Amino acid sequence: MDFTPTEEQSAASGLAAGILDRSTDPLKAWSALCEAGLVAAVEEIGLLGLVLLLEEVGRRTSAVPLAATCAYGLLPVGAYGTDEQRARLLPGLRDGSYVATGAFPHRSARAVASADGPRLTGTFPAVPWLCEATHVLVPATTGTATTGTGTRLFWLPVPAGVEPVATTAPWAAGRLVLDGTPAEPLGDASAYGQVLARARTAFAGLQAGVCAGSLARAVAYTSVREQFGRPLSTNQAVLLRAADMYMDTEAIRVTAYEAAWRFDNALAADSHALTAAWWASEGGKRVVHAGQHLHGGIGADLEHPVHRHFLWGRQLDAYLGGGAEVLAELGALLADPAVDQGKSEHEEEAV
Numbered sequence: 001m002d003f004t005p006t007e008e009q010s011a012a013s014g015l016a017a018g019i020l021d022r023s024t025d026p027l028k029a030w031s032a033l034c035e036a037g038l039v040a041a042v043e044e045i046g047l048l049g050l051v052l053l054l055e056e057v058g059r060r061t062s063a064v065p066l067a068a069t070c071a072y073g074l075l076p077v078g079a080y081g082t083d084e085q086r087a088r089l090l091p092g093l094r095d096g097s098y099v100a101t102g103a104f105p106h107r108s109a110r111a112v113a114s115a116d117g118p119r120l121t122g123t124f125p126a127v128p129w130l131c132e133a134t135h136v137l138v139p140a141t142t143g144t145a146t147t148g149t150g151t152r153l154f155w156l157p158v159p160a161g162v163e164p165v166a167t168t169a170p171w172a173a174g175r176l177v178l179d180g181t182p183a184e185p186l187g188d189a190s191a192y193g194q195v196l197a198r199a200r201t202a203f204a205g206l207q208a209g210v211c212a213g214s215l216a217r218a219v220a221y222t223s224v225r226e227q228f229g230r231p232l233s234t235n236q237a238v239l240l241r242a243a244d245m246y247m248d249t250e251a252i253r254v255t256a257y258e259a260a261w262r263f264d265n266a267l268a269a270d271s272h273a274l275t276a277a278w279w280a281s282e283g284g285k286r287v288v289h290a291g292q293h294l295h296g297g298i299g300a301d302l303e304h305p306v307h308r309h310f311l312w313g314r315q316l317d318a319y320l321g322g323g324a325e326v327l328a329e330l331g332a333l334l335a336d337p338a339v340d341q342g343k344s345e346h347e348e349e350a351v
Helices: 007-022 026-035 038-059 064-081 083-095 191-224 237-264 268-296 296-302 305-319 323-335 345-350
Strands: 100-102 111-114 117-129 135-144 148-157 173-181 184-186
Touching: 007 026, 007 038, 007 117, 026 038, 038 064, 038 083, 038 237, 064 083, 064 100, 064 135, 064 148, 064 184, 064 191, 064 345, 111 148, 117 135, 135 173, 135 191, 148 191, 191 268, 191 305, 237 268, 237 296, 268 296, 268 323, 296 305
Parallel strands: 100 135, 111 135
Antiparallel strands: 111 117, 117 173, 135 148, 148 184
16 A cells, blocks of 8 residues: 555645645635635545645644535535535535534434424534534434334534534534434435544544644754753653654554545545544544643643644544544454455455
């Protein structure tokens, strides 16, 4: 496997970096990303290309809804939408007229059939970007104990009067309350698991960028901050702590790259997505804690840029489910005899 970015992926990543460096205001940055065609480009550069873009977003802790709009809007609609849904929704998702989010990974809603289509009931305590989103993708339980239940995806406009919810990262989160709310189905029974796995990979890429930014700030600070007449970076304990940060960051990056690459090449990747999510959760938490610690007293300053990395890292840890929860899910997947752990048909052909 070769994770080397294509020319198109590298160009998109470089363009995103330039835009985010010039536009510190999140609203202007989001508009600029959409006007440059970077959201629409995700359909061409794939999930690995999206991971590269999100690394740049995370590196700068830029509060733009790129991860949510692509992972819960552009890519699912493109992959699972009907011809009518794609024609109606994709143009707005591509140009930024629509901002999407997802009530993931929760499955606390229930769908009930009615004469005029499915209606959803359920409550989601904190959905990222809900206060700024126009549409939300909701996983809901369908069926009965007699007929068998399953989880399907439903697409609906964000209801009016969303209650804002404070989170550690400024992601414009809100409380989603559904009470017989009409919605339209998206995809078949397999869509939920695939969308969730791809979203985990995307947010792991975002965490890789957050950690890379925290590490860069720690290295820059300890290289110039002197104690007892010499830079902090000359102390072995500081060097080892920074080295651990680097190792964790690279582990997050390479596992996210591998999962994204496998999805783009139609290879089995569910366990790889969970592995990336576990590293992003556990490793990411270690990195942002170490980054703040290496800044000493200044790391406790809520206005210092390194504190943003700390808050984003902890929010992503919680959003991905926490290391123990993700690891338990990965263990159950690997131990399930019904799950084929062998090579996919594509891999067999490649061999």
